[in-house]
Amino acid sequence: MERVLTGGMMPLMLASVGVLVLYRVLARLRSVVSLQDAVVVITGASSGLGKECARAFHAAGARLVLCGRDAGRLQEVAQELTARSADTQKKTHPPCTVIFDLANTDTMDRAVEQILKCHGRVDVLINNAGVSYRGNILDTDLSVQRSVMETNYFGPIALTQALLPAMVKQRSGHIVVISSVQGKIAIPYRSAYAASKHATQAYFDCLRAEIDHYGIPVTVISPGYIRTNLSVNAVTGDGSKYGVLDKTTATGRDPGDVALAVLRAVRQRSKDVVLAEPLPTLAVYLRTLWPTLFFRLMASRAHKEQKRKEE
Numbered sequence: 162m163e164r165v166l167t168g169g170m171m172p173l174m175l176a177s178v179g180v181l182v183l184y185r186v187l188a189r190l191r192s193v194v195s196l197q198d199a200v201v202v203i204t205g206a207s208s209g210l211g212k213e214c215a216r217a218f219h220a221a222g223a224r225l226v227l228c229g230r231d232a233g234r235l236q237e238v239a240q241e242l243t244a245r246s247a248d249t250q251k252k253t254h255p256p257c258t259v260i261f262d263l264a265n266t267d268t269m270d271r272a273v274e275q276i277l278k279c280h281g282r283v284d285v286l287i288n289n290a291g292v293s294y295r296g297n298i299l300d301t302d303l304s305v306q307r308s309v310m311e312t313n314y315f316g317p318i319a320l321t322q323a324l325l326p327a328m329v330k331q332r333s334g335h336i337v338v339i340s341s342v343q344g345k346i347a348i349p350y351r352s353a354y355a356a357s358k359h360a361t362q363a364y365f366d367c368l369r370a371e372i373d374h375y376g377i378p379v380t381v382i383s384p385g386y387i388r389t390n391l392s393v394n395a396v397t398g399d400g401s402k403y404g405v406l407d408k409t410t411a412t413g414r415d416p417g418d419v420a421l422a423v424l425r426a427v428r429q430r431s432k433d434v435v436l437a438e439p440l441p442t443l444a445v446y447l448r449t450l451w452p453t454l455f456f457r458l459m460a461s462r463a464h465k466e467q468k469r470k471e472e
């Protein structure tokens with residue numbers, strides 16, 4: 162075996178690694194897009210990852226349109242960024258804010274009107290806003306399954322579809338969506354959330370292919386745990402707020418680092434980016450390559466959690 166490795170396999174393995182490294186270097190060198198003066202719309206910009214994206218894209222010189230439901234908190238973010246402008250070397254712009262609820266698609270046309278009014282165009286749409294869920298399917302109201310889907314799936318796709326004609330007309334633009342590792346693997350007690358993120362992945366994969374010929378890229382970003390208020394703001398099976406900062410969330414990645422990775426993905430026009438630790442990343446591959454083992458692991462995870470709840 163040793164002889165086979167040193168004789169035949171080793172050069173092949175080294176050559177494969179070499180090709181991979183070369184590919185990565187070339188990918189890095191690919192023309193990166195400047196965001197100076199680009200109009201960037203960010204949903205869920207009042208907190209967590211959205212707020213960090215606002216900071217990162219503002220520092221990169223983008224003209225921001227910050228969206229959310231809470232006018233006060235959005236205004237605070239806008240004021241913080243405007244105050245920062247004096248310290249940066251780049252030319253920066255005071256952000257514009259637009260208030261709307263993504264779960265209420267009836268108000269979408271009005272929201273889009275306001276978004277387009279800010280700077281007359283949109284160069285990058287970052288669909289970031291979202292809500293998570295914790296619950297057992299048996300004890301979950303269908304209305305909760307529906308409401309998570311409204312916020313995480315129907316809201317973002319309605320906004321995307323409403324802004325897309327303007328991008329097609331100007332023959333440029335970029336659609337970004339913050340999905341989750343749970344858009345690629347489904348874990349127990351997250352049905353509403355995982356389903357909404359799987360739907361998101363599918364929709365934006367279709368969109369990527371359909372608008373490719375307009376030169377409008379679509380980037381799906383799938384992070385693992387990030388240190389934000391996502392678990393605190395999550396809904397439970399009866400629609401009430403979960404209200405707990407889970408250990409997995411508290412020990413997650415720094416949202417500022419994730420925002421910089423989002424910025425990089427936009428600059429490089431990446432198509433699909435997983436930003437997770439090795440174990441969740443491995444789980445994504447396992448789901449495709451060895452599904453029976455993946456399902457076994459998920460069932461055991463569910464049993465353990467059920468037992469813990471009963472104790």
Ligand SMILES: NC(=O)C1=CN([C@@H]2O[C@H](COP(=O)(O)OP(=O)(O)OC[C@H]3O[C@@H](n4cnc5c(N)ncnc54)[C@H](OP(=O)(O)O)[C@@H]3O)[C@@H](O)[C@H]2O)C=CC1
Binds near residue numbers: 261291292388
């Ligand atoms: N934190 C994590 O571990 C991970 C997060 N993600 C994804 O990152 C994205 C950002 O979440 P994160 O920053 O972590 O969580 P936060 O709870 O901190 O932020 C969620 C944001 O979404 C906005 N939002 C929620 N519901 C609505 C709605 N109906 N209409 C408009 N805006 C809404 C909130 O704004 P407001 O309440 O002010 O309206 C808030 O700004 C989500 O899509 C999430 O799924 C993905 C993987 C891991």
Ligand SMILES: CCCCCCCCCCCCCCCC(=O)OCC(=O)COP(=O)(O)O
Binds near residue numbers: 354385391
């Ligand atoms: C042969 C080796 C097998 C190794 C595979 C081990 C499988 C381990 C399972 C790992 C599951 C990881 C789940 C990660 C979930 C995640 O990162 O979600 C991100 C979020 O969106 C968080 O949202 P939440 O509301 O759930 O906090």
